[in-house]
Amino acid sequence: xxxxxxxxxxLFTRLSxxxxxxxxxxxxxxQLYNSIxxxxxxxxxxxxxxxxxxxxFTSIEALTKKFxxxxxxxxxxxxxxLILGQTRYAEIxxxxxxxxxxxxxxxxxxLETDFKDPDEKIRxxxxxxxxxxxxxxxxxxxxxxxxxxxxxxxNSGQQTDSELKEKREEYNISMMDREVLIxxxxxxxxxxxAARIIKMYxxxxxxxxxxxxxxxxxxxxxxxxxxDFTDESLINSSIYTDKVIHFIQSFGQYGLSREQQExxxxxxxxxxxxxxxxxxxxxxxxxxxxxxxxxxxNLGKALIHIAENYGETTCLTDEKxxxxxxxxxxxxxxxxxxxxxxxxxxxxxxxxxxxxxxxxTLILFWASWCPHCAEMIPEIxxxxxxxxxxxVSIDSxxxxxxxxxxxxxxxxxxxxxxxxxxxxxxxxxxxIYATPTMFLVDENRxxxxxxxxxxxxxxxxx
Numbered sequence: 001x002x003x004x005x006x007x008x009x010x011l012f013t014r015l016s017x018x019x020x021x022x023x024x025x026x027x028x029x030x031q032l033y034n035s036i037x038x039x040x041x042x043x044x045x046x047x048x049x050x051x052x053x054x055x056x057f058t059s060i061e062a063l064t065k066k067f068x069x070x071x072x073x074x075x076x077x078x079x080x081x082l083i084l085g086q087t088r089y090a091e092i093x094x095x096x097x098x099x100x101x102x103x104x105x106x107x108x109x110x111l112e113t114d115f116k117d118p119d120e121k122i123r124x125x126x127x128x129x130x131x132x133x134x135x136x137x138x139x140x141x142x143x144x145x146x147x148x149x150x151x152x153x154x155n156s157g158q159q160t161d162s163e164l165k166e167k168r169e170e171y172n173i174s175m176m177d178r179e180v181l182i183x184x185x186x187x188x189x190x191x192x193x194a195a196r197i198i199k200m201y202x203x204x205x206x207x208x209x210x211x212x213x214x215x216x217x218x219x220x221x222x223x224x225x226x227x228d229f230t231d232e233s234l235i236n237s238s239i240y241t242d243k244v245i246h247f248i249q250s251f252g253q254y255g256l257s258r259e260q261q262e263x264x265x266x267x268x269x270x271x272x273x274x275x276x277x278x279x280x281x282x283x284x285x286x287x288x289x290x291x292x293x294x295x296x297x298n299l300g301k302a303l304i305h306i307a308e309n310y311g312e313t314t315c316l317t318d319e320k321x322x323x324x325x326x327x328x329x330x331x332x333x334x335x336x337x338x339x340x341x342x343x344x345x346x347x348x349x350x351x352x353x354x355x356x357x358x359x360x361t362l363i364l365f366w367a368s369w370c371p372h373c374a375e376m377i378p379e380i381x382x383x384x385x386x387x388x389x390x391x392v393s394i395d396s397x398x399x400x401x402x403x404x405x406x407x408x409x410x411x412x413x414x415x416x417x418x419x420x421x422x423x424x425x426x427x428x429x430x431x432i433y434a435t436p437t438m439f440l441v442d443e444n445r446x447x448x449x450x451x452x453x454x455x456x457x458x459x460x461x462x
Contacts, residue, residue: 022073025066025068026111029063030115034054034065035054041238071104100118107127133197146174150171196231224271338445354445361390361443368400369400370435393415
């Protein structure tokens with residue numbers, strides 16, 4: 001083969017394998033730290049990608065630092081987040097760090113901002129997406145603040161009839177102006193990812209002349225009329241979860257008992273699921289978000305309602321997804337019987353659950369690497385006189401499991417494990433998705449309670 005032909009082939013091979021990176025460059029004044037974090041926004045979650053170290057000072061006096069990051073060609077379009085670090089006050093008060101959310105959609109980005117107020121001080125040097133997104137967000141915030149202020153004045157009962165009429169007219173006009181802003185921004189920028197997010201900002205046009213009760217009813221009835229939950233790309237932002245939680249919160253009422261409020265939230269999620277079921281991926285995304293949120297609030301009845309009514313609507317594979325386990329876990333209610341099983345203990349002897357017939361037995365799913373387990377187990381040891389403990393480890397390395405058992409001094413318990421981690425048959429049949437998880441059962445394996453924490457366990461054993 002001729003030398004020049006070999007050279008051409010090599011050159012073509014190198015060029016065809018070349019991948020296009022996109023650059024993010026951000027200059028931050030008053031920046032206290034030499035590194036920041038970047039990650040994806042997926043609903044209420046931040047998915048960490050990398051740490052970015054500063055390229056040095058551009059102005060020592062103002063602590064202005066430049067950060068550069070290269071996003072690979074295959075990076076998903078969507079909302080990304082920069083974590084800039086905590087202010088000194090936030091450190092003392094244990095408050096969240098400063099952060100900046102921006103849109104990436106296959107373009108180079110150059111931004112400037114201030115650590116003290118990243119959103120308000122943002123300046124876009126290069127980025128078609130963010131040149132649309134940040135100005136819209138700023139204007140929409142002003143509209144929302146003004147509308148909220150007018151609403152408070154209208155509902156205060158301190159206005160004269162003429163003042164009240166003026167405020168109502170101004171509210172209706174401002175509400176329409178906000179809608180015009182949304183429509184015009186979307187219309188002018190239909191090819192942008194930002195426009196897809198902005199389109200979701202539509203809200204019901206609630207006439208200010210309606211009473212509070214009538215206004216709330218209209219808001220709830222018309223909330224989903226002009227928003228679309230079929231765009232899977234918006235999972236890579238916070239807009240879907242923001243819209244859902246805003247709607248659910250509208251069902252919050254002062255003066256209700258916890259049980260009554262939980263029933264209101266159940267009504268809310270039924271409405272949500274009736275409107276977000278047109279796309280399976282979006283549906284499961286929102287279902288997972290609501291389930292995790294209700295778990296944090298310990299809304300057991302709402303979780304059972306969701307599991308019983310929507311638990312069979314997720315995509316099932318040979319292995320249960322975490323979401324499916326969460327839902328099936330809720331179906332294991334007090335009064336139901338837990339699955340029987342046989343598993344080898346730490347001495348490799350088989351133990352059958354149904355042969356442990358104590359009035360109260362605690363089935364504890366834990367792991368050697370679980371910090372909360374290590375904190376809880378010594379406290380559970382103090383309750384040994386009241387319960388039998390079957391500790392099922394989801395470890396996969398035998399020495400890790402055995403060493404932790406002896407470190408914690410729980411050799412007297414039934415210590416069981418199949419060393420299959422999250423893929424074990426018992427872990428699967430009990431729908432375990434987190435550690436520690438506890439089942440308090442009677443001599444017939446019927447669930448007495450599923451204590452969420454140590455306090456609830458102690459309450460059950462009184």
